[in-house]
Amino acid sequence: xxxxxxxxxxxxxxxxxxxxxxxxxxxxxxxxxxxxxxxxxxxxxxxxxxxxxxxxxxxxxxxxxxxxxxxxxxxxxxxxxxxxxxxxxxxxxxxxxxxxxxxxxxxxxxxxxxxxxxxx
Amino acid sequence: xxxxxxxxxxxxxxxxxxxxxxxxxxxxxxxxxxxxxxxxxxxxxxxxxxxxxxxxxxxxxxxxxxxxxxxxxxxxxxxxxxxxxxxxxxxxxxxxxxxxxxxxx
Numbered sequence: 560x561x562x563x564x565x566x567x568x569x570x571x572x573x574x575x576x577x578x579x580x581x582x583x584x585x586x587x588x589x590x591x592x593x594x595x596x597x598x599x600x601x602x603x604x605x606x607x608x609x610x611x612x613x614x615x616x617x618x619x620x621x622x623x624x625x626x627x628x629x630x631x632x633x634x635x636x637x638x639x640x641x642x643x644x645x646x647x648x649x650x651x652x653x654x655x656x657x658x659x660x661x662x663x664x665x666x667x668x669x670x671x672x673x674x675x676x677x678x679x
Numbered sequence: 680x681x682x683x684x685x686x687x688x689x690x691x692x693x694x695x696x697x698x699x700x701x702x703x704x705x706x707x708x709x710x711x712x713x714x715x716x717x718x719x720x721x722x723x724x725x726x727x728x729x730x731x732x733x734x735x736x737x738x739x740x741x742x743x744x745x746x747x748x749x750x751x752x753x754x755x756x757x758x759x760x761x762x763x764x765x766x767x768x769x770x771x772x773x774x775x776x777x778x779x780x781x782x783x784x
Contacts, residue, residue, distance in 0.1 A: 605766065605775060605776070605777045606717075606723065606766055606768075606775040606778075607775065608768070608773040608774060608775060619772075621773070622680055622772075655722055663711075663728050663770060664773065665713035665725055665728035665729075665768070666713070666723070667725050667728075667734065669722035669723060671722060
């Protein structure tokens, strides 16, 4: 059974760096084809894809946010970490961690999401 | 960047109706398209991948079609559990569409 759970701060100040951790179970990020990504959703708005890391450490980023994002993995801990620099109130959103469906880049398992508010 | 549009943005329908949602890509994405259903306060749920493949466990009233730049999600007979927001996603470069809310007429 695949599960993912996001953890991190619920409140960050403008200009600060956000660090979110995704802890997962039911699969290994060292297995060929596996990927874990991050998607966010501002309150009342649409989903926005952020980043994805593959089992071979290949990484993909949203072009519009690429300069602010870093995604890393710790295979031994079954964790993926997303950092986003220079946070702004418009970055207030629910951040989801998600599992890439094998042989596609669709998302077949999602975490419950964590709401991050950016405010001074 | 590949841009995604969806129409309509809101759709009012009744139980039993046949519902069709359209998703368009700004350039060809072959069949690299997924559809998700999201209910308030919940994470999205994968319905369709590779444009027309039904995800395991998803009712057969959901179907997807299309390729290239135009895609459709069809619900053959709308059920009470289907009132939700639907998103398409192209996974050539991962962009989501703006969503279509299906509500009760």
